[in-house]
Amino acid sequence: MTELTPRAEFLLKILVERYIADGQPVGSRTLAKKTGLALSPATIRNVMADLEEMGLVRSPHTSAGRIPTQLGYRVFVDSLLTVQPLDVEQVRKFEHEFRTEEDPQHLIETTSHLLSEMTQLAGIIMVSRRESQVGFHQLEFVGLSGQRVLVILVTQDGQVQNRIIHAERRYSPAELVQAANYFNETYSGTPLGAVKRALVTDMQRVTEDMHRMMQLAIEIARRVFLDEKREGDDLVVSGESNLMEFPELGDIQKLRKLFDTFTSKRDLLHLLDLSMRAGGVKIFIGSESGYEALEDCSVVAAPYTADGEVVGTLGVIGPTRMPYEHVIPFVDITAKLLGGALSSLGR
């Protein structure tokens, strides 16, 4: 009885769909009606017993219908799900949003909002700081009070990063400009990863006779590029409050854990990181992720690219009982559109 017959599969599919639709445990009678097959409730019950034995469904108590287990969801999304085609009209509107936005930072936030609004779930989007591939455009040094120097790093895709570093001595504005010039002339256009590598070798070559200007430039840049203390990846979350609509998250304590997760971000980042390596839409169901707070939640995520390179991940987070058939293609198209928008911006 450890074999999953086509009929059992079909019934599981109907059951999951039904449960996703109205959140109530599904009984044998309902199932018998909703499925096209001419089977009596009793037969259904037998099949359900099998499914339960296989760990795909369970009943919350003796006399309730069945609900899918995590494994059940897994099987459902992996092999049973039929994704809905997207509404053409909506896609068109959606594309428009992406075409009109120009500022990359803003584009990221807009995307997150769109995700949450369209799906009525919480939208998440991560911008990877693994910027090894992104071209380096310009570096500026601005002297602040004391021995602090503000470093402004502009990448070729228009992203700007600011960092304040503490120098060993005070530098004159002229020195800083010179150093920046040297740096920009030497490395402009080079991918950031390559810059880092070059810095290391350059440093080894730093000798007494090297021009002071270059020494300064390399010293400051080293602090910027190699400083390990830097912040991790960027994460934007929006529409968290959409999650409050779902009764299964109604328990305030659960909700609170979830919100704290959003604030601390660490767990989510790790999850998104996983999905970044694999292409295409990836789905994490319930506690598969190993994070307690995400117990009753699923994450649907997809990496997005800019000019062929994966630069981040986006997706939504919602209760395990979410309309996957709509969410999945939606996340997919969003990743593609964002990738397209970012790529066209870069040139």
Place this chain on the structure above:
Amino acid sequence: MTELTPRAEFLLKILVERYIADGQPVGSRTLAKKTGLALSPATIRNVMADLEEMGLVRSPHTSAGRIPTQLGYRVFVDSLLTVQPLDVEQVRKFEHEFRTEEDPQHLIETTSHLLSEMTQLAGIIMVSRRESQVGFHQLEFVGLSGQRVLVILVTQDGQVQNRIIHAERRYSPAELVQAANYFNETYSGTPLGAVKRALVTDMQRVTEDMHRMMQLAIEIARRVFLDEKREGDDLVVSGESNLMEFPELGDIQKLRKLFDTFTSKRDLLHLLDLSMRAGGVKIFIGSESGYEALEDCSVVAAPYTADGEVVGTLGVIGPTRMPYEHVIPFVDITAKLLGGALSSLGR
């Protein structure tokens, strides 16, 4: 009976304190015990009836104790409240946090976290973009693809703003550098407000014979400084999920409204703006603000200064029933410490 006797005042104070402490309606018996006065419950009842008539307390139903009304809270915080002195040890630790942080942006976020952590409420902090008073330090133009130009504005306190503008034509890097140089030489150190005014007069003087370089600089800068579409003030909120602990906000719908308010920010900004004009700690109780979402909440806010100028507002938001006697001095000291930290950074 429209007069508030000292005894009635005293009883109101005890009642509010008691209600804040354990969230239960306070009955005449409890009140008779907790107050030092040797009064019988019956007497208390008479007084309570008076207070009820004056609209300072109400009973949720016939036979429950009394709870303060919004007006009652108002009277309480305005004239009855005795603030608790802060724990010296804690203040010292607190001061340390401020002294070690250097990056202003980071400082803001840290402050918000501190606020929420220490009070177990939601911390809010607004950075006013009314930057008229802040000195202008440096402007950089970086050409991006197409006709877009990235403008980086550095203020004297180390804040950096990025903005992307669309130029009418493509500018060469050399042109941009020249324009920036002109601008930096002309205006560095000038307060931003003054820069704006100067721009307007400069523009009137722009004639055919003016140097092309200056024209360019002024044109770009005009777009940056006078563009009305720019984002409003910055608002950082943290610890929202602390609010979930309070039973009076337990209704998911209410909570959701609140969270949406945090996301949309507009209402909160308006409120904080109010408190910015007046110095010192200001308290908004319940719907005094006129915002439905804040019905059962109070906001305790104080403006903070940098080098003598008000540059923003910080505070906490929590249920009306919050421990004002601790929160108020806490918000106060935080505002002062942040102001001090910002001022010392600027030099």
Place this chain on the structure above:
DNA sequence: TTTTGGCACTCGAGTGTTGAGAGTGCTAAT
């Protein structure tokens, strides 16, 4: 061998009742 009908059983949700407890308002006595 698979499917079905029937039957006993379980559980949860909703409903009505009841009694205890807390608190009030009013009045008469101090």
Place this chain on the structure above:
DNA sequence: ATTAGCACTCTCAACACTCGAGTGCCAAAA
């Protein structure tokens, strides 16, 4: 002016009860 006493009201928790949905299992039918 204050207090004691009393009747009254309201909430809340406990309890018993019913109803309906759904299950498991067995024996009969296909």
